[in-house]
Amino acid sequence: MRKFLIRRFFAGILSILAATAIVFGLSRAAGDPLLLYAKPGGYGVTPEQEQALKEKLRLDRPLVVQYLLWLTDLARGDFGKTLLAEQLVTRVIGEKMGATVQLGIASWLLATVMGVPLGVLSAVLRGSVWDYLGRGYALIGQSLPTFWLGLMLILIFNKQLDWLPFGTRGSTESFFFTWDNLRYFILPSFAVAWGAAAVYLRLTRSAMLEVLDSEFVKLARSKGVGQTKIIWKHAFRNALIPPLTVSTLIMAGLITGSVVVETVFSWPGLGRLAVQAVQDNDFPILTATVLFFATVFVLVNLLTDILYALIDPRIRY
Amino acid sequence: MASETRTEETTALQGAAAPTQRVFRLSPGYIWYALRRWPIIPALIMVVLVVTGVFADQLAPYDEIEQDIRFRNAPPRIFGWNSEYWENQDYSQAMFRAEESVGKNPSNRFILGADHVGRDVLSRIIHGARISLVVTSVALFSGLILGVTIGVISGYYGGVVDEILMRMVDVWYAIPFLLLAMVAVIIFEASLNLIIVLLILLAWSGYVRNLRGEVLSLKERDFVASARVTGASTFRIIFKHLLPGLINTIFVIASLRVGQLILAEASLSFLGAGIPGPTPAWGVLIAEGREYVESAWWQTVFPGTAIFLVVLAFNFLGDWVRDRLDPRLRQLD
Numbered sequence: 001m002r003k004f005l006i007r008r009f010f011a012g013i014l015s016i017l018a019a020t021a022i023v024f025g026l027s028r029a030a031g032d033p034l035l036l037y038a039k040p041g042g043y044g045v046t047p048e049q050e051q052a053l054k055e056k057l058r059l060d061r062p063l064v065v066q067y068l069l070w071l072t073d074l075a076r077g078d079f080g081k082t083l084l085a086e087q088l089v090t091r092v093i094g095e096k097m098g099a100t101v102q103l104g105i106a107s108w109l110l111a112t113v114m115g116v117p118l119g120v121l122s123a124v125l126r127g128s129v130w131d132y133l134g135r136g137y138a139l140i141g142q143s144l145p146t147f148w149l150g151l152m153l154i155l156i157f158n159k160q161l162d163w164l165p166f167g168t169r170g171s172t173e174s175f176f177f178t179w180d181n182l183r184y185f186i187l188p189s190f191a192v193a194w195g196a197a198a199v200y201l202r203l204t205r206s207a208m209l210e211v212l213d214s215e216f217v218k219l220a221r222s223k224g225v226g227q228t229k230i231i232w233k234h235a236f237r238n239a240l241i242p243p244l245t246v247s248t249l250i251m252a253g254l255i256t257g258s259v260v261v262e263t264v265f266s267w268p269g270l271g272r273l274a275v276q277a278v279q280d281n282d283f284p285i286l287t288a289t290v291l292f293f294a295t296v297f298v299l300v301n302l303l304t305d306i307l308y309a310l311i312d313p314r315i316r317y
Numbered sequence: 318m319a320s321e322t323r324t325e326e327t328t329a330l331q332g333a334a335a336p337t338q339r340v341f342r343l344s345p346g347y348i349w350y351a352l353r354r355w356p357i358i359p360a361l362i363m364v365v366l367v368v369t370g371v372f373a374d375q376l377a378p379y380d381e382i383e384q385d386i387r388f389r390n391a392p393p394r395i396f397g398w399n400s401e402y403w404e405n406q407d408y409s410q411a412m413f414r415a416e417e418s419v420g421k422n423p424s425n426r427f428i429l430g431a432d433h434v435g436r437d438v439l440s441r442i443i444h445g446a447r448i449s450l451v452v453t454s455v456a457l458f459s460g461l462i463l464g465v466t467i468g469v470i471s472g473y474y475g476g477v478v479d480e481i482l483m484r485m486v487d488v489w490y491a492i493p494f495l496l497l498a499m500v501a502v503i504i505f506e507a508s509l510n511l512i513i514v515l516l517i518l519l520a521w522s523g524y525v526r527n528l529r530g531e532v533l534s535l536k537e538r539d540f541v542a543s544a545r546v547t548g549a550s551t552f553r554i555i556f557k558h559l560l561p562g563l564i565n566t567i568f569v570i571a572s573l574r575v576g577q578l579i580l581a582e583a584s585l586s587f588l589g590a591g592i593p594g595p596t597p598a599w600g601v602l603i604a605e606g607r608e609y610v611e612s613a614w615w616q617t618v619f620p621g622t623a624i625f626l627v628v629l630a631f632n633f634l635g636d637w638v639r640d641r642l643d644p645r646l647r648q649l650d
Contacts, residue, residue, distance in 0.1 A: 011484060015491035022492060026500045139636070143629035145580050147587045148603055148621035151610055155618075159611040259495045260584055264607075275588065278499040286500070293493040 008305060012298035017071075019294040020287055024067050027283040057083075070287070080284040089288045093270065097292070100262070100269035104255040106185045107192035111250065115197035116243060119204025123212065123239075124231055134201055141198025150191040150264035157187060166265050188265040192258075196250050200243050207239035214238075245308050252300035255293070356637045359630035366627055369443050370450035377440035378425035382595050387412075388427065388435035390613040395428045430615035432605060438615060441597035442623050448509075448598045449627065453578045455513050460520025461571055465563070468525040469555060472532025479529070486525050494519055494581075499590040507593040512585060519581055523570050528563055535562055565642040573635035576628040583624050599624050 058066050073080065079089035122134030157164045166187050211217060212235050220234050258271035266272070270289055277285040351357060369376055392399040404410070413426075429439040471482040498515045505511050535541065536559065544558050585591035586600025594601055599620045606616025 011487055012491075014484060015488045018488040019492040023497065023500060026497070026504060139629060139632055143576060143625055143632050145583050145587075145600075145603075145621065145624050145628075147584060148617070148624065151603065151607060151617055152621065155610050155614060259493070260588065263588060274493075274496050275499065278496065278503060281503065286496070290493060290496060293496070294491040297491045297493075 005302070005305065008302055012302055015298055016291065016294045020291050021067055023290040024070065024283070024287050025063060027281065027286050028063055028066070074291075079288050082285055083280070083282045089284045092273070092285060093288055093292065096268060096270045096273045099267060100255060100258050100271060103185065103188055103192070103258065103261075103267060103269060104251060106189040107196065107254050108247070108251050110189050110193035111196035111200055111254075112247065114193060115200025116204050118197070119201040119243070120208055120231070120236060120239075122201065123205045123208035126209065134205065138198045138201045138205070141195050141201070144194060146191055146195060147260050147264050149194055150188065150261055153187045153191055154265070188261055188267055191264070192254055192261050196254065199246065199250060203242045203246055204239060207242045208235060211235045211239045241308075241311050244311060245304050248300045248304045248307065252297050255296055356630075356634050359633040359637075362626055362630035363634070366446055366450065366630075370447040373444045373447045377437075377443040378428065379437040379440045381436065381440040381444040381597050383436065385431075385435035388431045389433055390609060390616075391427055391431040391435065392613070393428060393430035393438075393615050394426075429619050430613065432602070432616050433609055433613070436595075438602070438619055441602055442599070442620055445597045445599040445602060445620065445623070446627075448592060448596065449579055449582065452509070452513055452516065452582050452592075452598075453575060456516030456520050456578055456582075457571060457575060459513075459517045460574075461524065461567065463517065464521035464524030465528055465567055467521065468528030469532050469559065469563070471525065472529035473536055473551075473555060473559070475533075482525070483529070486522055489518075489522055495584070495588065495590070498585055499588065502590040507589075507591065509592060509596070512582060512591050515585065516578055516582060520574060520578060523574055524567065527566055527570060531563055531566055532559060535559055569635075569639045569642050572631070572638045575631040576635065579624065579628050579631065 058069060061069070070080070077090075079093075081088055082092055118134050118137065122131045125131055154166055158166055164183055164186050166184065217230060217234055220230050225234070258267075258269055259275060260271070261267065262269045262271035263275060270292065273285060274289040276282075277289065392402055394400070394403060427437055427439075429437075429442070432438055432441070467482055467486075471479045501515060502511065541554060541558055544554050549557070582591060582598070583600035583603070586598045587604045589604065591600055592598040594605065602620035603617050603624075606613065606620070610617050
């Protein structure tokens with residue numbers, strides 16, 4: 001077990017390095033970052049200034065050296081500064097990270113609350129109307145494009161009915177858990193949770209069906225244990241393993257998949273920051289966001305492996 | 318799910334007709350049974366998609382690129398909606414008369430409304446079907462070949478090759494795909510070919526781990542050993558002895574993958590990293606209509622419905638194929 005985890009840990013670090021290296025290389029190939037300072041039609045820079053900028057940004061060095069220098073800076077906690085506004089990258093990302101993580105957690109909670117009970121209901125009442133509704137939802141949930149669902153939610157609940165706002169995430173200064181703040185989360189988190197809940201539903205349903213068909217549930221039934229107790233105590237706790245382990249992956253997907261939903265809802269998070277950074281070719285931000293996303297992904301994968309072994313003692317690596 | 322299909326069958330048969338009576342009558346019970354037993358509606362949607370994709374030029378009522386600013390954001394005329402709008406526009410009456418005089422049928426125009434520069438939304442959706450069809454099928458098959466090759470090689474050879482290939486897959490999974498795609502678009506400029514390449518990059522990874530696992534267990538089996546003893550080449554073992562056993566898995570993964578690819582293409586186009594305008598990909602239509610979602614909902618609602626129905630059909634078929642061919646893969650997603 002320990003050997004396996006150590007191996008996975010180093011493989012994870014390798015993944016992060018490779019992912020950032022690829023994006024680092026690509027962002028250099030994407031065009032001269034100096035164009036940010038001297039946009040066509042802008043004021044321009046003198047040749048001396050250009051040379052100084054190049055040296056400052058290390059653009060005069062070979063690509064590999066640039067990457068290695070970036071890594072050594074990273075090891076010292078120096079993520080560099082954004083190109084145009086010259087703000088610390090750590091600060092910019094820190095500001096935006098909160099919004100993305102909050103939205104991720106909200107959508108994850110919503111998806112769990114929507115998906116897992118529906119999955120149980122669908123499995124317990126197999127063949128009933130509820131089951132067909134549940135299975136229908138599982139299919140529809142994965143077929144709606146998130147960005148379109150988001151747009152439709154905006155159209156219906158914001159533009160037509162004027163019930164819910166979107167566009168920011170409320171005030172960050174006052175007490176957080178107020179309706180004024182939370183209502184900004186409803187539309188975007190529902191748009192994200194819609195698809196994730198369908199995944200939960202599928203997994204819970206199939207796990208639940210399998211467990212309900214097992215010997216120990218039959219034994220409990222023949223002993224005369226009540227239906228409620230069988231479902232929640234005997235079956236549900238065992239059926240929880242697949243959805244629980246997948247939930248970490250879903251969580252990671254919600255955070256890294258924030259690019260689309262943040263664009264639709266103008267959510268001030270990392271996803272939109274990254275899209276902006278790509279458009280501006282602001283490579284310090286871009287590489288840092290990719291680093292963040294890749295790290296989240298690798299950590300979550302590692303966590304899933306550990307969780308798997310903890311929940312299900314039969315699994316040994 | 319095997320037992321479940323069986324119960325469905327029996328209940329449905331009881332509802333339809335006695336099992337002894339094997340006459341195919343179109344009783345309501347039989348139709349209900351058939352609809353549940355076979356993916357008839359999804360298959361219909363797919364046939365419609367393929368037909369509109371192939372015959373887009375013939376089917377589209379109007380040119381999909383020609384702009385007519387007089388009709389910007391003109392509302393849909395389907396079922397005689399908005400007849401007030403259309404009758405009060407002098408220019409539209411004049412133009413329709415002009416079209417009629419040259420033998421065209423103007424009643425087909427703007428059935429689903431017009432977009433922000435007066436292009437016919439229905440025609441753009443129909444041409445978008447062709448793009449979805451081409452992009453998805455090319456990406457699906459190329460990704461399949463790439464993924465299967467890597468998976469089989471990784472499983473068959475093992476050792477260092479396996480280690481390198483599997484780490485490659487790990488790295489690939491850790492890269493945020495959408496960001497990579499957006500950077501790539503800035504470097505190479507958005508084009509149909511680029512989006513196909515990007516989708517291939519998305520499509521291949523699903524096959525590798527599953528097929529590697531299957532090959533690992535298959536290659537230890539007796540029939541592979543005896544093939545090797547009789548002097549079969551590696552090439553022959555892989556193609557004659559291993560691949561036939563993998564076809565089911567490949568088919569199941571591929572059929573579950575189609576929907577994801579369509580969604581990914583639409584998302585990329587929506588983010589501006591996909592197919593460049595004025596080519597009417599469905600994602601592009603939604604992105605263009607986004608600003609007018611309040612005043613001209615038809616520009617986003619109809620293309621979105623098209624994406625939804627097609628993805629739904631493919632997902633349904635994928636589930637169906639999986640239940641048929643390989644119930645073990647049920648938890649794949």
